[in-house]
Amino acid sequence: MSSINNGASRIPILQGPQNYQFWSMRMQGYLSIITTPGTPLTGWTVTTGMVPPLPPLVAPVMDVNNNITNAAEASTSHVLRTEEERQRNFLEQSAIGMLIQAVPDSMLHLIVQGDPTTTWDELQCLYGTQGPASVYGNFVCAISWSLPGNMDPAQSIAELESLFNRIEGTTTQLPEVIRAMLLLRAVPQGMETLAQSILANQTQMSQLTWDLVRSAIQAAWSQKMTASASRTGRSNGQWQQNRNPCNQQHQGQGQQGPFRSQPQQQPPNQGAGQKPGNNQSGNPGGDGKKGKRSKRGGKKGKGAANEAATDADTSNSSGVTTVAPQYGTSSAIGFAAPAIANCPLLANRIASLAEPANASPLSSTCHLVAKA
Numbered sequence: 001m002s003s004i005n006n007g008a009s010r011i012p013i014l015q016g017p018q019n020y021q022f023w024s025m026r027m028q029g030y031l032s033i034i035t036t037p038g039t040p041l042t043g044w045t046v047t048t049g050m051v052p053p054l055p056p057l058v059a060p061v062m063d064v065n066n067n068i069t070n071a072a073e074a075s076t077s078h079v080l081r082t083e084e085e086r087q088r089n090f091l092e093q094s095a096i097g098m099l100i101q102a103v104p105d106s107m108l109h110l111i112v113q114g115d116p117t118t119t120w121d122e123l124q125c126l127y128g129t130q131g132p133a134s135v136y137g138n139f140v141c142a143i144s145w146s147l148p149g150n151m152d153p154a155q156s157i158a159e160l161e162s163l164f165n166r167i168e169g170t171t172t173q174l175p176e177v178i179r180a181m182l183l184l185r186a187v188p189q190g191m192e193t194l195a196q197s198i199l200a201n202q203t204q205m206s207q208l209t210w211d212l213v214r215s216a217i218q219a220a221w222s223q224k225m226t227a228s229a230s231r232t233g234r235s236n237g238q239w240q241q242n243r244n245p246c247n248q249q250h251q252g253q254g255q256q257g258p259f260r261s262q263p264q265q266q267p268p269n270q271g272a273g274q275k276p277g278n279n280q281s282g283n284p285g286g287d288g289k290k291g292k293r294s295k296r297g298g299k300k301g302k303g304a305a306n307e308a309a310t311d312a313d314t315s316n317s318s319g320v321t322t323v324a325p326q327y328g329t330s331s332a333i334g335f336a337a338p339a340i341a342n343c344p345l346l347a348n349r350i351a352s353l354a355e356p357a358n359a360s361p362l363s364s365t366c367h368l369v370a371k372a
Helices: 017-032 043-048 071-101 105-110 116-128 132-143 154-170 176-185 192-201 210-243 245-255 303-312 333-340 344-354
Strands: none
Touching (some): 017 043, 017 071, 017 154, 071 116, 105 116, 132 154, 192 210
């Protein structure tokens, strides 16, 4: 049947003269949305008393026989009057209920039940007219005002302008230059050079106006936001480029030129954690340890001594010249080479069979060359 504000929890609370102006403006909006069907009246109109008079009642007219001649008309007027009173009573009670929620506990004694007009007038009389203490509080708030440095200053500038209007409502007009200089003083940290630039470009006091300073602050804020957005865009683009594996692959390919030295490949028998082996030593695994071979002359030979002994043994009694066997990994032919060196045909046959098994150019093979 009726429409009442469903956001009552957001109703502003009256604190005193310091916020009465804003409080009264917001309460006017809340009371205006209280309506009821069948009448154009609202909660605000019944609170301010701006309501038309109730519809008149038609009195019944009696004839000579004491019969009511206008019974229908009188009944209709009575119904209209009753319905109008019911609607107004609903609006008044709704307005009183909202005013109760809009004042603190210390002001509840000012609420007049069933009479929002008297309640509103009482609150306006007590807190609507600012005294010297309230004006001084607003002035101190104005001269200590500071604009935020991390958000758009437009809202804060509007609040400061409203504060000036409240001060001027009870005192004389504030000079325009005083307003402008107080706004310059309120610039956030990091924008001090803006105030110096504005003051340096004005040669007369009359040129320093509120609109000039406000426009300069807004322009500086917009420029700051544009530069910040540009830096953020470049940072995001670089971050996306670094995350793209294709870009990293292209960069890696660009670094490799035709004259770039390639890493040398290790022999297959030199795995991770192994030292280069001595192919001519008695350690086929190449683990860097001293190899053990059969004793020659009753002494243990090392790698270099074994090579010298092997190179010295270049011929045998049969006239066949042989190359000292070089032992590869797990090579059984190298151990059998001295035993079969006296058979040239067998040596050549074994050599031809051993070559495919040791096809790697880095592995050692046993080469037996027979000369006629």
